[in-house]
Amino acid sequence: MASQQFDPDTPSTVHSLRVLGTNLTRKSFLDQLTRDIFKPQTLGEVFSETRALANQLHRLDIFEEIRVYLDGQKELDVTLQLKEKPRGLIKTALGVGYNEVLLSEVAVGRNLFGGAEKAEVNLSFGQFTKQALEAQVSTPLNGAYTTLSAFGNTSIKDQSQFNAYEELSESAGVRLKVGSNVGDHFLTFALTRRNISPYANASATVQGQEGTSVKSSLYHQFVHDSRDHAAVPRQGHYMSLCQEWAGIGERGDAQFFKSQAMGQYHHRLSDSVSLSLSARAGILAARDAKKVHMSDRLYLGGPLSVRGFDIAGIGAQDGNDNLGGNMYWSVGASVVSDLPGDAKAWPIKLHGFANAGNMASWQLGTAPKQAIEDLQQQPRVSYGAGLIFFHDFGRVEANFCVPVQSRPGDRFASGFQWGIGLHFM
Numbered sequence: 001m002a003s004q005q006f007d008p009d010t011p012s013t014v015h016s017l018r019v020l021g022t023n024l025t026r027k028s029f030l031d032q033l034t035r036d037i038f039k040p041q042t043l044g045e046v047f048s049e050t051r052a053l054a055n056q057l058h059r060l061d062i063f064e065e066i067r068v069y070l071d072g073q074k075e076l077d078v079t080l081q082l083k084e085k086p087r088g089l090i091k092t093a094l095g096v097g098y099n100e101v102l103l104s105e106v107a108v109g110r111n112l113f114g115g116a117e118k119a120e121v122n123l124s125f126g127q128f129t130k131q132a133l134e135a136q137v138s139t140p141l142n143g144a145y146t147t148l149s150a151f152g153n154t155s156i157k158d159q160s161q162f163n164a165y166e167e168l169s170e171s172a173g174v175r176l177k178v179g180s181n182v183g184d185h186f187l188t189f190a191l192t193r194r195n196i197s198p199y200a201n202a203s204a205t206v207q208g209q210e211g212t213s214v215k216s217s218l219y220h221q222f223v224h225d226s227r228d229h230a231a232v233p234r235q236g237h238y239m240s241l242c243q244e245w246a247g248i249g250e251r252g253d254a255q256f257f258k259s260q261a262m263g264q265y266h267h268r269l270s271d272s273v274s275l276s277l278s279a280r281a282g283i284l285a286a287r288d289a290k291k292v293h294m295s296d297r298l299y300l301g302g303p304l305s306v307r308g309f310d311i312a313g314i315g316a317q318d319g320n321d322n323l324g325g326n327m328y329w330s331v332g333a334s335v336v337s338d339l340p341g342d343a344k345a346w347p348i349k350l351h352g353f354a355n356a357g358n359m360a361s362w363q364l365g366t367a368p369k370q371a372i373e374d375l376q377q378q379p380r381v382s383y384g385a386g387l388i389f390f391h392d393f394g395r396v397e398a399n400f401c402v403p404v405q406s407r408p409g410d411r412f413a414s415g416f417q418w419g420i421g422l423h424f425m
Contacts, residue, residue: 008044015075021082025062026114033057033143037078046076056144057082059179060116085110095124096394099161099304099311099420102126116140130156130166145179162312163294163321164202165209168195183224183239189248191216194295203319209294216251219244227266230422231395232336232349232388234274238264246296254293256286262423272338278425280305280357281329285364289326297324298359301380301411303419306330306357308382308401313411315359322411327371330357332425336388347390353399354383355425381405394422 014037019030033056040046050068057066057080065083070076088109095102102124109119117139124132131154138149152172159167173190192215198206221242227233240262247255260282268274282298299322302311312322334353338344358379362371386399397419403412 008042008047010043010074011041012043012046012074012076013041014038014046014078015072016077017080018078019080019082022084024084024087024111024114025082025116029115034080046070050078053080059144060140061085061118062111062116087111094391094393096421097126097129099302100126100128101394101420102129102132116144128158128161130158132157147177147179149175149177151175159295160199162299163206164199165206165294166197166199167295168197169193169295183222186219186221186223188219188221189217190219191252194293196294201320203321205290205318205323206294206321213254213293214252215246215254215293215296216248217244217246217254218248227264231390231392233264233266233276234268234336236266238262254296256284256292256296258282258284258296258298260298264423269335272344274336276332276334276336278332279330280425282327283362284326285362286326287364289361289363294324298326298328299324300328300330300357300359303397303399303413303417304421304424306332306355306380306382306425307353307384307399307417307419308355308403308412308414309380309406310411310413313413314357314380314407316361317409317411325359326362327368327375328357328359329375330355330425332356334424349388349390350385351388351397352383352385353425354381356381357425378405378407380407380410394420395424396420397424 017034017037022030034053037049037053040049054066054068057063062085063082064085067081069079069081090107093104093106095104103126104122104124107121111117112119119137122134134151134153136149136151138147140147154170157167159165169192171190171192173188175186175188178185193212195212196209198210221240224239227236227238242260244258260280262280264276264278266274266276284292284298286292299312300306301309301314306314312324315325316323332353332355334351336349336351339346339348339350356379358375360371360374362368382401382403384399384401386397389396399417399419401414401417403414406412
């Protein structure tokens with residue numbers, strides 16, 4: 001189309017559509033995706049519909065290139081020039097878990113039957129993840145914004161960052177993903193069997209949970225992300241809301257409701273300096289909090305949480321183990337800067353931070369007044385500065401931390417502290 005200004009209200013329709021470059025994708029599937037392209041009645045509507053179509057095709061993750069060409073004025077001819085991704089892929093990848101780097105071998109099969117079906121197998125190893133294997137198959141439903149998947153996974157993890165035990169976990173379930181321009185909803189049902197093997201130095205609390213337990217859970221998560229970079233964002237915001245209802249149909253040993261929320265706001269102050277604000281909060285409701293599985297409890301403290309404290313070092317303790325709590329909140333503020341001079345191009349940044357947070361215990365069926373008052377009093381506070389080393393898969397922080405307010409029993413990590421992850425406070 002000639003490069004000149006057009007009035008978006010100019011009457012215009014799509015006369016024809018051509019799709020080029022597809023060998024693996026079924027014509028019937030593409031017809032379903034492109035059926036609305038003939039509905040627009042104005043030039044502005046045509047542009048809006050073609051952008052929406054390109055976004056749908058991108059979300060399917062089966063095309064390397066998507067190009068849209070318009071020819072004509074009142075009656076437009078639309079051409080989609082597509083380049084399909086390979087049907088099979090095997091790769092080695094680096095990722096991050098909670099304060100650990102993961103090495104993964106991934107095998108992916110895309111567009112298996114021509115309708116963006118996908119199968120994936122992921123084998124991972126890390127410092128604390130001794131072994132994790134996950135298999136998943138998925139298919140889109142009624143376009144690119146809704147996906148149904150089935151999954152199964154098994155893992156062996158050293159949970160000594162939190163408490164003195166090793167955990168074998170096996171899960172199977174189904175997940176429905178519903179996307180929109182605002183964010184993505186995930187609805188998941190999973191059956192999980194877990195086996196705890198306490199270490200020799202485990203507390204009586206951990207030893208009391210030795211053996212196998214079963215959990216039947218329904219999860220819902222909503223994620224909105226407009227950040228310009230996942231690891232070191234300088235602009236945009238992020239929001240995550242997650243709920244878990246364990247004990248669906250009175251099945252399994254676990255019965256509780258857990259809800260957590262997280263938000264981030266990032267603003268560029270100059271070409272080299274940005275401000276990051278973040279907040280988290282959570283609540284776990286159970287009739288007998290002491291029976292809640294150690295891996296299901298809420299924890300606070302550590303390099304990804306309230307810096308300057310040990311991982312899960314805030315809250316109740318039993319010997320060397322952390323018991324967590326039922327309610328918590330935490331906030332953080334960071335000023336992030338590029339390195340000066342030519343070092344600005346390096347994947348390293350400077351930052352200064354301040355963190356605060358609190359945790360309390362609460363028993364379902366009792367008045368929450370005392371727990372809420374406890375959350376408000378004498379919050380844990382820390383500040384510090386350090387270096388951020390970043391990559392697309394995550395970031396590493398090397399910080400000098402100064403805890404300035406705590407409570408008896410808290411475990412500190414004052415001075416030098418490492419952190420590895422993606423979502424920091």
